[in-house]
Amino acid sequence: MSIEIRNVSKRFGGFQALQGVNLDIRSGELIALLGPSGCGKTTLLRIIAGLETPDAGSIHFAGADTTDVHVRERGVGFVFQHYALFRHMTVFDNVAFGLRMKPRKERPAESVIRQKVMDLLKLVQLDWIADRYPSQLSGGQRQRIALARALAVAPQVLLLDEPFGALDAKVRKELRRWLRRLHDELHVTSIFVTHDQEEALEVADRVVVINQGRIEQEGTPREVWDNPASPFVYGFLGDVNLFKGRAAGGRIHLDDGMQLDSSEAAGAEGSAAFAYVRPHDLDVQRYSPGQALDAEGRPSGIVAQLARAIVVGPIARLELIPEGSHQSADNAQSDALIEAQIPAQQFHDMGLREGETLVVTPRRAKVFLDQAAGI
Numbered sequence: 001m002s003i004e005i006r007n008v009s010k011r012f013g014g015f016q017a018l019q020g021v022n023l024d025i026r027s028g029e030l031i032a033l034l035g036p037s038g039c040g041k042t043t044l045l046r047i048i049a050g051l052e053t054p055d056a057g058s059i060h061f062a063g064a065d066t067t068d069v070h071v072r073e074r075g076v077g078f079v080f081q082h083y084a085l086f087r088h089m090t091v092f093d094n095v096a097f098g099l100r101m102k103p104r105k106e107r108p109a110e111s112v113i114r115q116k117v118m119d120l121l122k123l124v125q126l127d128w129i130a131d132r133y134p135s136q137l138s139g140g141q142r143q144r145i146a147l148a149r150a151l152a153v154a155p156q157v158l159l160l161d162e163p164f165g166a167l168d169a170k171v172r173k174e175l176r177r178w179l180r181r182l183h184d185e186l187h188v189t190s191i192f193v194t195h196d197q198e199e200a201l202e203v204a205d206r207v208v209v210i211n212q213g214r215i216e217q218e219g220t221p222r223e224v225w226d227n228p229a230s231p232f233v234y235g236f237l238g239d240v241n242l243f244k245g246r247a248a249g250g251r252i253h254l255d256d257g258m259q260l261d262s263s264e265a266a267g268a269e270g271s272a273a274f275a276y277v278r279p280h281d282l283d284v285q286r287y288s289p290g291q292a293l294d295a296e297g298r299p300s301g302i303v304a305q306l307a308r309a310i311v312v313g314p315i316a317r318l319e320l321i322p323e324g325s326h327q328s329a330d331n332a333q334s335d336a337l338i339e340a341q342i343p344a345q346q347f348h349d350m351g352l353r354e355g356e357t358l359v360v361t362p363r364r365a366k367v368f369l370d371q372a373a374g375i
Contacts, residue, residue, distance in 0.1 A: 001027050001061055001062050001075075001156040001157055001189050002024070002025060002026055002027045002061075002062055002063070002189070003023075003024070003025040003048065003059070003060065003061055003157065003189065003191075004023075004024055004025075004059070004060040004063070005021055005022060005023040005024070005025075005044075005048070005057070005058075005059055005060075006022055006057050006058045006059075006060070007020050007021070007022060007056060007057040007058070008020070008021045008022075008044070008047060008054045008056070008057035008058070008059070009021070009054060009055050009056040009057055009213075010040075010043055010047065010052065010054050010055050011055055016213050017040045017043040017213055018040045018043055018044060018047075018054070018213045018214075019212075019213040019214050020057070020214070021040075021044060021057070021213075021214070021215060022215070023208060023215065023218070025189060025191065026189075027062075027189055028187040028188070028189055029189060029190075029205050029206060030180075030183045030190045030192075030203065030204050030205045030206075031190070031191045031192070031204060031205065031206050031207075031208060032191075032192055032193075032194055032199070032200035032203065032204035032206070032207045032208065033045060033191060033192070033193045033194070033208050033210060034194055034195070034197065034200040034207055034208065034209050034210065034236075035195065035209060035210035035211055035236070036195055036211070036236070037195060039210045039211050039212060039213070040210055040212070040213040040214075041193045041195075041210045042161055042162075042193050044210070045159055045161055045191060045193050047059065048076075048157070048159065048191065049071055049074065049076050049078065049159050050066070050069060050070060050071035050074050050076070051071055053067075053068075054067065061074065061075075061156070061157070074156075074157070075155055075156035075157065076155050076156070076157045076158070076159055077150030077151060077153060077155030077157070077158045077159065077188075078150055078159050078160075078161070079143070079146050079147050079150050079158070079159070079160040079161070079163045080146070080160075080161050080162075080163070084146065085134040085142055085145060085146060085149070086134075087133065087134050087135060088133075089133070089134075090130065090131055090132065090133055091121070091126070091129055091130050091131070091132050091133070091134070091137070091145050092117055092118075092121070092130040092131065094134070094145060094149050095117045095120055095121065095145065095148045095149045095152050096113050096114075096117045096152065097149065097152075098149060098152050098153040099113045099116065099117075099152055099153065100113065102153075116152065117130075117148075117152065118130070120148040120151055120152055121148060123148065123151075123182070123185075124144040124145070124147060124148045124182070125144070126141060126144055126145060126148070129141065138171075139167045139168075139171060140167060140171040140174065140175055143163060143164065143167065143175060144175070144178075146163075147160075147163075147179075147182075151186070151188075155188065156188075156189065157188070157189050157190070157191070158188045158189070158190040158191075159190075159191050159192075160190065160191070160192035160193065161192075161193045162193055162194060162195070163175075163179075163192060164176060164194075164196075164199065165194075165196075172196075172199070176199055176202055176203045177202075179203060180202070180203050192204075197236065197237050197238060200221070201221040201224075201225060201237070202221075204221060205220070206218060206219065206220055206221075207219065207220070207221055207224050209224060209232075209233050209236065209237075211232050211236075216229060216230050216232055216233050217229040217230065217233045224237060225237055225238075228276075228366065230368070231274060231276065231368050234276045234366055235276070238278065239278065239279050239339055240276050240277065240278055240279075241276070241277045241278075241279065241282070241338050241339060242274060242275070242276055243255070243256065243258070243274075243275040243276075243277065243365075244272070244273070244274055244275075245272075245273045245275065246270060246271065246272060246273055247262075247264070247268040247269060247270065247271045247273050247369060248269060248270065249269075250266055252264075252273045252275060252367055253273075254273075254275060256302055256322055256324070258301065258302055260275060260362065260365055260367070262275075262365070262367045264367045264368075264369055268369050268370070271369045271370045272369065272370055273367055273368070273369055274367065274368045274369075275362070275365045275366070275367050276365065276366045276367075276368070277362045277364070277365045277366075278364075279317070279339045279340050279341040280340075280341040280342075281362060281363045281364040281365070282338070282340040282341075282360045282361065282362060282363070283301075283360065283361045283362075283363055284318065284340050284342050284358055284359075284360055285301075285358065285359050285361075286350070286352075286356065286357075286358060286359070287303055287357040287358055287359045301359040301360060301361035302322055302323075302338065302359065302360050302361070303322070303323040303357060303358075303359055304320035304321055304322045304323060304338055304357070304358055304359075304360055305320060305321045305323070305355065305356070305357055305358070306318060306319075306320055306352060306353070306354050306355065306356045306357075306358055307319045307320060307321050307337070307354065308354060309347065309352065309354055311344050311347060311348075313344065314343060314344050314345075315341055315342075315343065315344060316341065316342050316343065316344045316346070316347035317339065317340075317341055318339070318340040318341070318342065318347075318352075318358075319337050319338075319339060320337065320338040320339075320340060320358060320360060321336060321337065321338075322336070322338060323357070338360060340360055
């Protein structure tokens, strides 16, 4: 079922939760609403569900206006962060609950309910625990049962609010892969809320990034990662280094003396510039005098001291303090640090040691001008 959201706004007292939100969701699509706490993503989900009423705007399911349709009549299924299973009921009875609560004229026969429940438990790979109680299950098992219960009533739309937020990292990773496979099998239009960037990028067909009640950007995971539309999106989707400066002479002149070629600088003389560089887009070399200059004698890299190296698995994470910074290696603040990532093998081959002076050079930077404010 397709969903059309038109000019939706919502205020709670003096807090503007949503401001003129427009969004089209295609039938069978898996959408992630991604953003920080308080950005409005859960409010939007609740309005789609019918649990909240917008102050302005409308919600359409398959072209029909459902803005004022009661939640019970919208054909939606819910999965929440904290499972919401009935503790006094077995797994089987939890999944059967929605079917047994249907009006008598719509309620299937008990034999049909039993078959459907067992089919769903097989779908979520938990048919072998049908007689257990929620207290006897792991967190991941409970969340799969919650999903089976939501699917039991054959919803036209499946809504998931931070579905894996209460689980540990390993279980969360397993379940989001499982959810992706399940969605590919069922093709139910699904919307899930998360503040976990990795989760959204890994699971969703399309990511909708929300900030302060507005949609900052929407697109495929690759589109929003490779081409962030704003400084907020760039900063929210993973770690990033921010360098400030000005546009001059067709180049970006950063405050630390480094210069960058940038198409954004053309015709923007004197504009404030903000260059965003991901840690893995920094080239790292040992420093030698003159090494941080380009062929024309202009600074092309940043001279910095290696304050700390964290080598875990295949990646070495380096924390560096720029030359001339007032911070010391023993008293480094996050806003004074440059973060770089290189392969652990490269780190070991170079024999790098904390306290050494290095040169970091951006291989790729995204520049925003004028109206761009830092993260």
